[in-house]
Amino acid sequence: MTALMGRPYRLLFDHVLTRTDPERAHHAAFAAIRAAAPVTTRLPQRSNRPVTAMGLGFAHPLGLAAGFDKNAVGIDALGGLGFGHVEIGTVTGEPQSGNPPKRLFRLPADGAVINRMGFNNDGAEVVAARLEARGRRPGPVLGVNIGKTKVVPEEDAVADYEKSTRLLAPHADYLVVNVSSPNTPGLRDLQAVEKLEPLLIAVREEADRHTADRVPLLVKIAPDLSDDDVLAVADLAVALGLDGVIATNTTISRDGLRSDPDAVAAIGAGGLSGRPLTARANDVMRALRARVGDDLTLIGVGGITTPDDARERLAAGATLLQGYTAFIYEGPWWPRTIVSALG
Numbered sequence: 001m002t003a004l005m006g007r008p009y010r011l012l013f014d015h016v017l018t019r020t021d022p023e024r025a026h027h028a029a030f031a032a033i034r035a036a037a038p039v040t041t042r043l044p045q046r047s048n049r050p051v052t053a054m055g056l057g058f059a060h061p062l063g064l065a066a067g068f069d070k071n072a073v074g075i076d077a078l079g080g081l082g083f084g085h086v087e088i089g090t091v092t093g094e095p096q097s098g099n100p101p102k103r104l105f106r107l108p109a110d111g112a113v114i115n116r117m118g119f120n121n122d123g124a125e126v127v128a129a130r131l132e133a134r135g136r137r138p139g140p141v142l143g144v145n146i147g148k149t150k151v152v153p154e155e156d157a158v159a160d161y162e163k164s165t166r167l168l169a170p171h172a173d174y175l176v177v178n179v180s181s182p183n184t185p186g187l188r189d190l191q192a193v194e195k196l197e198p199l200l201i202a203v204r205e206e207a208d209r210h211t212a213d214r215v216p217l218l219v220k221i222a223p224d225l226s227d228d229d230v231l232a233v234a235d236l237a238v239a240l241g242l243d244g245v246i247a248t249n250t251t252i253s254r255d256g257l258r259s260d261p262d263a264v265a266a267i268g269a270g271g272l273s274g275r276p277l278t279a280r281a282n283d284v285m286r287a288l289r290a291r292v293g294d295d296l297t298l299i300g301v302g303g304i305t306t307p308d309d310a311r312e313r314l315a316a317g318a319t320l321l322q323g324y325t326a327f328i329y330e331g332p333w334w335p336r337t338i339v340s341a342l343g
Contacts, residue, residue, distance in 0.1 A: 030073075049061060113273050191229070274305075285298060
C-alpha cells in the first residue's frame with residue numbers, strides 16, 4: 001500500500017520538484033508536512049521491531065537524521081510520517097544564516113544531494129524556547145544535534161558547545177556532538193582525538209550539571225576519516241563512557257558518481273549524501289561494531305534507501321538507523337515503507 005501511495009509523489013518529484021530550487025522545495029514540502037500533522041499524527045504506527053537503546057524505548061529502528069528539521073518546528077509532524085525518532089539541528093550556540101545560496105543541489109542520477117548549508121539555524125536560545133513550549137509529550141524519541149558556531153574560533157569551541165548543551169540538553173532524549181560537517185571551516189579538525197576528548201568531556205559535564213536525569217551522549221563522525229581514525233574515535237567513545245556513535249555524516253568525496261563530472265564540478269564544495277555513501281557507511285559501521293562490541297549504541301546513516309539497505313546496515317552492526325536523502329527522493333510514505341519491510 002505504501003509503495004502505491006508513493007507513486008504520485010515520484011511523479012511529482014520527477015516532473016515538478018526537479019525543476020524547483022531544492023531549498024525552496026524543501027521549505028514547501030516541510031510546510032505541507034506540518035499542515036498535514038493533524039491527520040498523520042493520528043495514523044496508527046505499526047511495527048514489530050521495537051528497540052531499547054541508551055535506556056530509551058524506540059518504536060522501531062528508523063529515524064530522521066539531523067538537517068531536515070534544523071529548528072525544532074516539525075518534530076511531531078515528522079513522527080506522524082512514521083519516524084520512530086527525530087534528530088533536530090544541527091543547532092549552534094549562536095544563530096546564523098549559513099552559507100549564501102545556492103547551497104543545496106540534487107544529483108538525481110545518483111540518488112544523491114550535495115549541500116553546503118553551513119549550519120543555518122535559529123540558535124540554541126530560540127530552539128530551547130521552542131522545545132520548552134512543546135514540552136515533553138508522547139511521540140518520536142527526540143535527538144538534539146549540536147555544532148560549532150562558524151564565527152567562534154577553534155580555541156573557543158568548547159565554550160560554544162557548552163552553551164548549546166546548557167540550553168538544549170534539558171529538552172533532549174539524547175544529545176549528539178557534531179564535529180563532522182564539511183561546511184563549517186575547521187570543524188572536522190575537532191574529530192582528532194586530542195581535540196575531541198576535552199570537547200566531549202566538557203559537554204558530558206555540562207549536560208550533567210543541567211539535567212536531573214542523565215542524557216545519553218553520542219558523537220557523529222565523517223565517512224572520510226581513515227580506518228585508523230575511526231577506530232581511535234571508537235576507543236575514545238568507550239573510554240569516555242559515551243552512549244554511542246552516529247556513522248556517518250556527508251562526504252567530500254565525489255568518487256564513482258554517475259552524474260556528469262562537469263556538472264558536479266560546477267556545483268563546487270559541499271557534503272554529498274545519499275546512495276553513493278552506502279558502501280563506505282557500511283564499512284565504517286562494521287569497523288565500529290567490531291571494535292566496541294556490544295558496549296555502544298551505533299546509529300547507521302548514509303545511503304539507506306531501500307529495505308535491503310536498512311537490513312544490511314543492521315546486519316553490519318547498527319542499533320538504529322537514520323535517513324534523510326532517501327526521504328527527499330522517495331517521499332512522505334518512505335519511512336512507513338521501510339518500517340513495514342523490516343517487520
